[in-house]
Amino acid sequence: MPPSILTINGATHSFEAGQTILDVALGSGITVPTLCNYKDTTPTGACRVCVVEVEGARTLLPACATQAAPGMVVQTESPRVVEARKMVIELLLASGNHNCLVCEANGECELQSLAYRYQVTTPDFANPPDTPYYYEDDNHMLVRDFSKCVMCGRCVRACNEWQVNQAIAIGYRGAHNKIVARGDFPYVNSDCVFCGECLQACPVGAILDKHAIGQGRPWERRLVRTTCPYCGVGCQVDVHVKDGRMVKVTGADAIPNLGKLCAKGRFGWHFVDHPDRLKTPLIKENGAFREAGWDEALDLVASRLKDIRDKEGPEKIGGWCSARVTNEENYLMQKLMRAVIGTNHVDHCARL
Amino acid sequence: MTNSIAELEDSDCILVTGSNTTETHPVISTFIKRAVKFRNKALIVIEPRRIDLVSHATLWLRQLPGTDIAVINGLMNLIIQENLHDQAYIAERTENFEALRETVAKYTPEYVEQISGVPAADLRRAARLYAQAKAASIVYAMGVTQHTSGTDNVKTLANLAMLCGNVGIESGGVNPLRGQNNVQGACDMGGLPNVFSGYQPVTDAAARAKMEAAWGVEKLPDWVGLTMTGMVPAIPEGKIKALYIVGENPVISEADADHVVKALNKLDFLVVQDIFLTETAQLADVVLPAATFAEKSGTFSNTERRVAPVRQVIAPLGDSRPDWQIIAELARRLGYPMNYAGPEAIFEEIRQVTPSYAGITYARLEAEGGLQWPCPTTEHPGTVYLHRGQFSRGKGAFFAIDHRDPAEMPDADYPLVMTTGRVLYQYHTGSMSRRAPGLEGKAPECRVEITAGDAARYGIADGEPVRVKSRRGELVARALVSPKAVAGTIFIPFHYHEAPVNKLTIAALDPVAKIPEFKVCAVNIEKA
Amino acid sequence: MTTNPGPCAIVPTDNLKPEVLDRLEAIIAGRRATPGNLLPVLHEAQEIMGYVPAPMQAAIAAGLNLPGSDIFGTMSFYSMFAWKPRGKYIVRMCQSPPCHVNGAENMLQALQAELGLAVGQTTADGLFTLELSACLGICEVAPAMQINEVVHGNLTREKIGQIIADYRAGKAPDFRQLPYSTKDYRHYKHCPAEPVLMDNVGLIDPMEIQAYLDRGGYGALKKALTTMTPEAVVEEVKTSGLRGRGGAGFPAGLKWSFTRPLTVTPKYIVCNADEGEPGTIKDRYLMEGDPHKVLEGMAIAGYAVGASRGFIYCRGEYYLSQHRLQHAINQATAQGFLGEKLFGTDFSFNVEIRSGGGCYICGEETALIESVEGKRGYPRLKPPFPGVSGLWGRPTVVNNVETLSSVPAIINRGGAWYKSLGTPDTSGTKIYQVIGHVQTPQIVEAPVGLTLRELIDTYGGGLRPGRSFKMCQTGGASAGLVTAESLDVPMDFGSLAEAGGALGSGTMLVMDESTCVLDFLRAVAVFFAHESCGQCTPCREGTLRLLQTITRIYQGRGKMEDLAFLERLAATLQDASYCPLGQSAGVPLMSALKHFRPEIEAHIQEKKCRAGACQAHPS
Structure with a gap:
């Protein structure tokens, strides 16, 4: 045809x-x-x-x-189109507290872009800035700021159509419309599983990544595409970095996840700069650890392994690879055990 | 996975068993749910617990724990009885069908109901749904494998898939969901006692010769090594004197954890390389600080065999170093220089010695995002699904397998079955997820999932602390009376060191895969 | 207001009592197989405790396998559902424009004083909860309120005191025992022409099918089924020129002819009995007084287009209509006029009632369809039109009660006969409604073409003594105003549209010179702001700004720029709204600006109400 x-x-x-x-x-x-x-x-x-x-x-x-x-x-x-579009933008600007100064979405807000493109400023019939809006800040992942919500419903479709978590819907009627979870309870008390798809879908600053608040403007952040370190799905993620620190993680629109993530992938990265991280080699002496330099630690490991290999035989040494480290590292590890130590006691936790 | 994640949306029937997909592989579950909700595909869930996926399912078969083979054999029997099997496919591409037919014949719906509790009518419906689908996909995870019959369970699922001609086609297949980011890659890279990278057997002289040449060594060991689950009991027997553990926490994750601690303490020398001072690292003689995924580059291979880049985001924290640097440095000190300029140089070597990875290059990954092995040449687009046209071994073999009971069945002293697994917000031994405030906030403690009926029977209220005991150990945690639970069975996640459930689990292993039976052991419960 | 101060933190989360849970589970089990079962289940569940608390929502979600968020999202859309405890008696005071111009605000004050309650509150004894309704559909007895199922109209302070005292004393009437919900049709002044629709109303016992049969009832259905092809039925209705009586006036036969040839099955007939247009009260008389005629019309429509299943979507406030219709369905089914293989033919037809939940938008056919499917009443995009893809994506004919009730006569006496009634633009008879500032508000069936003057003087009993005619809102809240110069326009679709009004549902809200046009516009704006579904931006936000701006002018705080803004806003509402509700929300305003601009400007510039009606600044 x-x-x-x-x-x-x-x-x-x-x-x-x-x-x-x-x-x-x-x-x-x-x-x-x-x-x-x-x-x-x-x-x-x-x-x-x-x-x-x-x-x-x-x-x-x-x-x-x-x-x-x-x-x-x-x-x-056409003039008719532009007139209607401007009025729609004006009405949206009036509908909440659309103050860009401290808004997280500043710089990537779609309402802001529309207002800029059509040169619409906040009308004088807007709700006064002190209008009380529902603000939900009771967990460490998502913050919901309804003073910024434009009722586009993208979060609802993201939740229901992309993730099929069916945790949110549009509730109430007319100007009272609000995104609701079960019983209009906060996310934490609802069916929400904190995949954050709603956050990713929000065109304005109504849904926020709690730990990214105040941590840098979009134009100050560098994006690095990498692979999620949790389960075996291998979701592609964009890590947002500012001044050498991770700020947040978003789902990359790539195979296999097509932008989707789960709570772990999106909100589970804080272990990276956690104070508990090991920052130096440790050597146990008299039942207690002491910090050591790399040379000392590696020399000790090399000499002990050599010792046992030479005295007891390579088959008395085992090496455990890891499902957590890269292919390159696993390859090197089994090469080390097989070619350098001479043992096939090589395994990892595939079964756990 | 024989097939790819994206293909699930086009599968006419998805059979999920032994996988609480929405919690353990949430993103894969979205493909399954979308198939049902927007493409009107059928979903069969075979699972004792009322997992979230059940609410999306066309049909839910609630079998008793440890009776998977009986259920699947029952399905196959019905499919053969009703002539719904793919006879042309069986004739052309498989062997040993007659033996299968004979074995499954006794698994009548009534007999299966007796063993598994699955109503005969549901079994019939499931058989038709699966067999009449144009392309049907089987999805499974540790709920199938972590049994003493784990290998047989998997073979049984493969039997079912082949019976209906579902292996080697788009949107079909037998698809294990791998639990960890690079468990696939660790296997591919030869992190196993019996193979080099690309599953080249260490017992094969030609393979050894090839690796000896590539690595410039004279003689590689020709014997099959011990698995992890084999090495631990070998320690007290004096057969293993030293262990070098990279990124594993067996004290929490291994079955019968007390035995693991005792064994590790008997080692002459233990090196642990990790990002945290884990419960296992605390037992080490030397602890080496590794860099996290965000602080290094390399590749991970996901559950659908897709090799994808890991890119360095930030500098390693403190003096921590990427694992590859530590290993290479150690090798040098052991008299074997490993002079790699970086991960790409290592990957180049992997390509040379690993046929299935030969066509994958960093440049291609940069351009194409990810590539699925087998990818034998740089012109090859990667393999979306395996066994197209022919099985890797030639003909697909049916295995005639019978149901057998788990190693430890409930009795008067230990009347409940205990299974273990994951919850959505935590991950494995918790060393990462428990340090993320959001995740920890949602799931801060171990909860013992139990039915309302069982809770009433043992006088336990929701939220009350309970003591759970097995023949090997005990723990105390609060009860969670849940509609997800199965009567006579409690479920305990294994993420929590405060309630280390693996002190209770049994180190009974599958004879082939050496996987522990995490999914069934006998326990009792009382108010703590 | 756009503000939502917080989640329903006060929703009790305690577990349900076992007997409540048992009843709930029985309701769910009984409805599990019903398609679009959420609203019926919510209605029935609400009966148990008077509201649907969160644990009940959770049980419904689990029982129907629906997301909990959808349960709340849907129920909170409909005014008639509650999730917080309410009193034994729900007092709903109507604030629609017809009630407003008859002093509803004063009556609300009286009611608040009598009950000692603000709107939304419940008395300490748990007896009364006071709520507002945007329209109860009982405009002939305005100002009016409804207590649970029972209507109390023509309110005065004294009457309110008496009514509340009666309820307090335990004297609550049973709506099922009442002969009608507002007034006796027999006492109205009738048109000398032969009635087509109202021929049985008031004459027969609506609870007795035999009375309908004795008057020739179900004869048209028998004739259609046994002597006519479906195509011939469609043709007959086309010949009749019958135009939809819901308000839009689309030719019914033409609508049927789109659906008839489609091979997709099943098809559905939906009877739009949502009667939500303020001022509109006619369908209630048909449903209460002659329910079988509606059913017969539906069955004929079903036969004509090839549908075997019908839904009557009846507004939730019409308890007596639903009661009588359900009884009629039961009787007709028992006697073989509905059900399987009617009159020995292969044609089967079953009817089910679905109750609305207090939503004007659900009168819009696609929103109505969504509502029958158990969802929020959000209008759908057209095309596709329901005739092609309606309920559950199947071809669905949606017709108004009056339209369907006209069908038996057309089949009995022929399309040509029907065509001979009325005007060339609009054939047949029409049930006109005259309300507002007339002496005897009532309905009257007359051949189409009656003038407004005749309607007011002959049937409405004329204006109140000493008052003169100022304006009339024609056809419902969404239409324009006409002034005295249009009093002699024949009231059909074409002529009234030309005059700047609309026939709409045939309701005429008459207002005398004591009415302030701004005060009236404010009542209209309250209605639209309350009833906007909120799906599209212009209507959701625009109806609110319309109300705020008109209120500001009304209160003497207006600026001349406000009028320019209102005109821009009304233009965008009309041009960019999703559905007819938003598209017409600014029409009364534009019409008022056309006719009464100086009066409106005087509110701004002189702070003066020329009608002397505004409390803010009397003349």
Whole structure:
């Protein structure tokens, strides 16, 4: 079947059945701003930021949720569209306490970008800054700040569609709408499993990584892609680093996890700079450890192993590899045991 | 895994057994749940505990602990009876089918119900769901393997998969979920007593000759070494005098932990290399401080055989060093210079001697993100699923296997079954997860999971401290009356040194894999 | 307000008593196989303790295998569910525009004083909880309230005192024993033309199927099933020109003709009995007075489009309607007018009632469908239209009660006959409703084309003595205002739209010159802010800002820039909202600005209410 044609901003574009106006526009390099649209989840067409003008339609239509149709004539930045979009942004800015100064999302906030792009400032009909909002800060992983929530529902779809943890939903009605867990209890008392998918999906600063608060702006952080050190799934993670310290971990949009993580992968990295870390070799003397230099410790190990190998035989020595260290290290370890010591008593905890 | 994680979403029927996937492999569980919720795929959960996955399941078979073989044999019997097996596949690609047919014949639904408690009608439904699926995938974990019959359990699952032609196809397969980040890689790299990297047997003269040449040594040992579970009892017998332990904490993780401590204390020399002063490190003569994953580079191989890069994020803390540097330095002091410029140089050597890794390079990993072995050449795209067209050994062999009881069954003195495992927020011996405030905050203590009925029987209320005893040891922890629990069975996680459950577990091993029977031992319980 | 001061920290988490749990488990077991069972289960579960506490939600989640978050998310969407303890009697005071213009605010004060309660509170003796309702659907007796199932209308301070005293004394009426919930239809002034819809109402015993049969009931169904093809039925309805009576006026036959040829099964008929449009009270008379006619119309529709299952989505406040309908369903099923293989044909049709939970938006057909499926009443994107993909993704015809009730007559007497009634734009008869500042608010069935003047003078008993006509909100809260110049416009879909109003549901809210237009707009804004589902930004946030800004002007704190803002806001609501609710939320305002701009500006510039009605600044 030949691809169909529609017109966007005066130029024709081809599309395939099933594509939305947004798909076609983005595929053609036309930026249509979005907010509630999120990574392969069901488009809801709810935030109305992506509304476009379609010839013949009574009202503006959401580009994210409107199927492209042959012969459609679409305007993505007409005065009518821009007027509606600005009002939508204005209403969102009015709906909470959108103060960027100390907001964690500053620099990567999608509402901020929209306000900037359309030059919308906080309207004078906004809720006063002292309006009380629900603020949830009762655990060491996630903080929820409803003064920043724009009710885009991305967290709900991330939770229900990407992770299928089904821990949150939209609750209440109208302007009272709120993201709720079971019984509208805090996350810690709900079905939430702290995968943090909601955090990753939030376009604003309404869901925060507790330990990253105040630890650096997005532009100050360096991202390093690596592999999660916990279970065998091998999730790809982006570690955010500032001044040589880990700030937070986010899921990388890569195989195998496609951006998803679990509580351990996302919030379980604090062992790295924990005060209990071993920082120097230890040698036991008279039943107690004392700190030692590397040369001393390694010489001692080498001489004792050599001693036992030479006197008792290499088969009296065992070496345990580790499911926790790299391939290269495991390879070297078994090479050490086999080629240098001369023993095949090599194993690791595959069975535990 | 024979197949890949992403393929699960397209599997028409997913059979999960012995895996509490949402807690132990949460991200893999999302693929399973998405398959059910958004693609209308069938999910069969065979599991004694009411794990979270049960609420997503099309069908839940709740077997008694230790009766997996009976259930799977029952499924196979029904599939054969109803002629739902893949006869062409069996004829073309497998052998020994007749023996299987004869053995499973006696596992009638009624007989299986007697052994396992699984209702005959459910067994029938499960047999049809699995056998009639175009592509069906089996997912399992330690709940299958940590039994004295672990090897047989796995073979039985392989039987089932082959019976329906599900091995060597997309979205099918037999898929063990590996519990640790690089347990796959540790095996691939020859961290086993019987093989070099790439599973080249140490008993094979040609393989030895190849490695001798590559490593520049005259003679490599030609005997099969002991497993960990074999080395520990060998210590008191004087057969092992020194151990060099890298990144393991057997005092918490091994079965019958008191015996482990006693054994390690009998060593002439113990070196432990780790990131924390673990319970095991405390017994060492020398402790070497290693760097964490964030402080070094290299590769991990995940459960789907995907080799992925580990990149250094920050500098090693204090004087700690990456394990590879420590090992290389030690080798030099033992008279064998290991002069690697870095992990990539080591990986280059791995490629040379390991055919399945030969096509993987750091440059490719940088460009492609990850590669699944076997990847024999640098042009090879990697292998998404194994045994396509042909099994690695030629024909797939059926094994005729019978059910047998676990090593230790409940009796009058120890009337309850105890199983062990993980909870979502903790990991293994807890040395990492217990130092993450968020995780520790959610699961700060060991809880003994028990049914409301059993709790009432023993006069225990939710949250009350209980004493659990086996023939080998005891622990005290608070009870958790839970709908997840199985009548007659308690579940205790093994993450907590305050309540080291492996003091209670039995060191009964599977005869082949030498895996301990963590999933069944007999205990009693009382209010503490 | 957008503020949510905190989670329901006060939700008790104690375990349920065994007898409560037993009842709950029986409810769950009874409904486990019902598709979209959450709302029925919540309604029934709420009966046990008067509210659904967190442990009950947890038990429902486990029993229905639904996420706990969805249970709360869904129940908190509907006004009629509670998760905190409430009194034995729930007193719901109506604050809809029709009640508002009849002094509901004063009555609320009286009620608060009588009970000693603020809204949302419960008396210390646990007897009364005071709640507000955005609309109870009892506008002919405005100002009105409902205590549990029973309506109390035409309230005065004295009456309120008496009613509360009666309840305190244990004299609570049983709604099932009442002949009707508001007024006796027989006492209304009737149109001389022959009734098509109301021919039985008031004449027959609605609890007795034989009475309906004696009047020729189910004859049309028999005729359709035994002598006509489904296509012929569709054709007949097309010929009749019947336009949907819910408000939008879409031709019913055309709607059916989209669904008829589809081969997807099953298909569904949904009777929209949500009657939530303020001022709209007509469907209640049909359901209470002639329930079998609704069922017969549904069954014919089912036959016509090939659906074998019907749902009546009835608003939750209409207890008596639901009671009578359920009784009618039981009788009709027992006597073979519903059920399997009707009249010896292969056609089967079963009907189930689903109760709403106090949500205006659920009158929107796609929101209604979501609600039947057991979810929050969020409208869906169209297309696809329900006729193609509705309930559980299957073709679904959604028709209003009045529309479906017109069908038996069309089948009996022919589409051409029906077409001959009414106007060329809108054929047939229409149940008009005249409410507000008239002497005798009532409903009347008349051939389409009655003028507003006739409706007010002949049926509404004229304006109150000494008062003159100021304006009328036509067709419901979401439509525009007309002034005296439109009094002689024939009230059909086309003519009223042309006049800047709308026929809508046929309700006419008449207001005399004592009404302040801003005060009225404020009541409308309260309604929309309360009833916005919150799915899309313009409506969720916009209806709130509309209310805040109008209130500010009303209170004498307005600025002229506010009007510019309101106009911009109304334009965006209309242009960018998700569904008709938001799209029309600004329509009354725009209409008022057109007709009464000087009056509104006077509130800002002169701090003066020309109607002399505003408490903030009397003239």
